[in-house]
Amino acid sequence: MSTSAPGTTPHYYVPAPSRHPAFAAFGLFFVIFGAANWINGQDWAKWLLAFGMLWLFGVLFQWFRDSIHESETGQYGRKIDLSFRWSMSWFIFSEVMFFGAFFTALWWMRSHSVPALGSVDNALLWPDFKAVWPSVAPGTTASPGGIIEPFTTMTPFWLPTINTALLLTSGVTLTIAHHLLRENKRGATILWMWITVLLGATFVGVQGYEYFHAYHELNLKLTSGAYGSTFFMLTGFHGFHVLVGMLMLFFITLRLMKGHFTADKHFGFEGAAWYWHFVDVVWLGLYTLVYWM
Template sequence: MSAATHHGHAPYYFVPGPSRHPIMAAIGLFFVMLGAGQWINGHGWGAYSLAFGLLWWAVVLYQWFADSVRESEGGLYGDRIDVSYRWSMAWFIFSEVMFFAAFFGALFWARTFTLPTFASLDHQILWPDFKAVWPSQAPGMTASPAGIVEPFETIGPWPIPTINTALLLTSGVTLTIAHHALRLGHRARCIAFMWLTVLLGIVFLGFQAYEYAHAWNDLNLKLSSGIYGSTFYLLTGFHGFHVFVGMLMLLFITLRLMKGHFTPERHFGFEGAAWYWHFVDVVWLGLYVAVYWL
């Protein structure tokens, strides 16, 4: 919601006209999926298709969001649109909760049921050296029941994961301060703390990129490193992608704030991005404990 939207000045419920954006976004995603699939299967041209699709998709989203901002600034969004946006964002975050629940569930199932099954008496004849320890990597034991996983080292909670935890928790505080500043009408203070929040997100991603390079090159920890490697990269990788998306949300909200958008009374664009960022923070806390400590 924007500064130009006031109760009673907007339509009963704004319905936009026919738009090219959905079909254009679908075209971009087609090239993304085509390129990713072909690249993974060894076709070099897939990388170009993936890059083209991502660029196409980004341009379409920029135009789509720009239209939404113009509609909001033009006073077309009233209370009913505000409620629609809130419900939409809430259901979107719920879908993200279920998304991460699937990966946390896979990690839980592997550790609680799969490992004990492989180490049971029924499997001792096939894999006599296998022990039910996580992550199936210890001296004198196989790295996998079939012996097909190369030796690797795991990543503990110190120092980078703990530093990243502090960064995300701090970013949640700075974002909350910015929100309170906006509600009090202190726009300059709000913008300053928003830039600080964006910076913290960027630093988090930088540390995670360094951690990945160290794990892959120095620890031989890869996606092929058994269930540990696959769940480690899926959980931390998808979370990192969500941090990147959330950081972009906050960046664009900050730029809108600098243009004078939003008021202390109506600023759901800000609130929606804040909801998403706090969700990312909570997921990281669970990930920090389940992946790095346990």
């Protein structure tokens, strides 16, 4: 992967030609092709999607393995470390924009769309429409014809509050682990990292139970009007990001157990920590705007 001799630290890193980008594009083709046909009713397409995902995961495993080997053999210098930091920063910025779009959609719906539908201008079209939020009564929020089944909204007690405590605690344990790594206390770092991973996994489990409760006891679904769609889109995408962040921390912990990272050089750890703290901040916004307001 590198044109530099093993053990050296080049100022500018020039990678050798690699098969990984082409192989990743091959897998992504089957992912997109399979997904597009599956959602259009082609049952066979789900197998293409599964093949593409497995292929892509295999490529990423080899790609990350090669990158880790290059890092551990001293082929990355200060310029590469700087580029990694900028790359992770821009990636997190793109995630901020991603969630910002959903938060904006929630705000626009509550502050503009729903009041506009209940205005005098629309009274002739929907005389019985009730412009209230959340949309829990027949005839409210995008259902003037009463086609949305009755449902109950999700309150902050107690599952969302428990998950808030779990995520905030995980941010503390991760920070403790970071300080211990900087003090070169590897054993203690690994212990606190496993605690952080366990807290993240517990969050995902609690949210899964929350969704089961919503569907089977509250009749709250993705099709439950504007409230249901925004609730599941926001919390669902956040839950997926928690799962990804938890897997990142899990693999960082395995690398720590293999002796990777030092007190002075551990951006792989820091990048995962940045992502996890971002996930924490997004959840605080969700907890306030979705569950309390």
